[in-house]
Amino acid sequence: MARPRSAGYDDQRDLILSQAAALFAQQGYTATSMNQVAAACELSKAALYHYVRDKHELLALVAVGHVKRLEAVVDEVLAEPRAPEARLRELIVRFVRQYANAQNEHRVLTEDVRFLDEPQREAVLGIERRVVDAFASTVAAVRPALKPVDLHKPLTMLLFGMINWMFTWLKPAEEDDGQRLTHEQMAPMVAELFFGGLHAVSLPRPGAEPQAPAPRKKSARKETAL
Known part of the structure; x- marks a missing residue:
């Protein structure tokens, strides 16, 4: 018979x-041990294993939990009745806000997902692709001419390039060392910058030959979409 969970089980696991x-x-x-995780949570190592099987499961739970929360933001915004431009603005603003409180998780997503097993990595990438596709569809709804020439996805990836790497220079408010901008202030700026560029993008001329991309070197590391 399964052992019943304590009342504070979920809260303790979230802390872990x-x-x-x-x-x-x-x-x-790779440099983090389960002993260090247990010490940070003020638990014994034996108690830690009551909540997670091993360090690999910890990594998977952190990564999957992060992208699922991002997908939940997308689902929530798409369920609200908004015009396309208002919907895209809201997606951008809410993502920047979400990242403000998930900088550790996002760093793990960008740097450590490669340590997951293939099925776990594919699960993370599958959620990321759904998020990107939702953004791309909204971009295409704002400027429909982009979709026939397949520019809605590349422009979406440029947008994520702005959002995803903010954690490298914009610190959370509690770590502020004199910076004047917060994520709350940056969110509408990102939206304005993207919309200013979105409507200025020139579409390829009909019949114009596309420029062949430079050959890419194969990498053993599988990159994430977000």
Whole structure:
């Protein structure tokens, strides 16, 4: 018979995932031990294993939890009755806000997903692709002429390029060392910058020969979409 969970089980597990994400972000997945995670949570190692099977499961839970929360934001915004431009603005603003409180998890997503098993990595990438596709469809709804020439997805990836790497220079408010901008202030700026460029993008001329891309070197590391 399965052992019943305590009333605070979910809260304790959330704390474990948060502390693990912080350690992975600060010193890397491979350099972090389960002893360190247990100490950060003020648990014995035996107690830690009551909540997670091993460090690999910890990484998977952190990564999957992060992208699922992003997908939930997308689903929530898409369910609201908004015009296309208002919907895209809201998606951008809410994503920037979400990242403000998930910088450790996002660093783990960008740097440590490669350590997951293939099925776990594909699960993360599958959620990421759904998020990107939702953004791309909204971009195409704002400017329909982009879709026939397949520009809605590349422009979406440029947008994510702005959002995804903010964690490298824009710190959370509690770590502010004199910076004057917050994520709340940056969110509408990102939207304005993207919309200013979105409507200025020139479409390829009909019949124009596309420029062949430079050959890409194969990498052993599988990159994430977000």
